[in-house]
Amino acid sequence: xxxxxxxxxxxxxxxxxxxxxxxxxxxxLLGLYAFGMGTIGMGLNIMGLIVGVEDTLLLNVxxxxxxxxxxxxxxxxxxxxxxxxxxYSVTLVIQILSILREIVVFAGGEGRFALVSIGVSLIILYYxxxxxxxxxxxx
Numbered sequence: 001x002x003x004x005x006x007x008x009x010x011x012x013x014x015x016x017x018x019x020x021x022x023x024x025x026x027x028x029l030l031g032l033y034a035f036g037m038g039t040i041g042m043g044l045n046i047m048g049l050i051v052g053v054e055d056t057l058l059l060n061v062x063x064x065x066x067x068x069x070x071x072x073x074x075x076x077x078x079x080x081x082x083x084x085x086x087x088y089s090v091t092l093v094i095q096i097l098s099i100l101r102e103i104v105v106f107a108g109g110e111g112r113f114a115l116v117s118i119g120v121s122l123i124i125l126y127y128x129x130x131x132x133x134x135x136x137x138x139x
Contacts, residue, residue, distance in 0.1 A: 017130075017132055017136055021081070023080055023127075024077045027076055027080060028073070028077035031071070031073025031076070031077055032074065033070070034066050035066070037066050038063045038064065038065070038067030038070055039063075039067065041063030041066060042063045042067070044059060076090060083136055083138070084137075085139060087137070088139060092125065095121045095125050095128075096121075099118050102118045102121070103118070106118075
């Protein structure tokens, strides 16, 4: 006589699954961090130009990419907080691409943390595919 008991996920008061807020909060923090690192890199690049360092192209490119990534991550976090369906879809794609990238890194012998990154991405993918989470995003 085993009864099927449906497990209800803890929500954040308004019916939004708690994990959605957790993912959005981490995304926001990582976005702000990336933006900050990009800003610092741009500052170092400008200081290098002032003192006469000519080889700042790589720092400049990495800094611009960090700034752009930071802005994109903050926008994605807002989409998660707002339960926008595009944020759900974009996150699925990003996690799949992240797994593929980490597999390549790991296969190349350079990925000490690749397995951890793959694990985190798989957990996020599993969580996002749960019915209550999909329903929260209107999927």
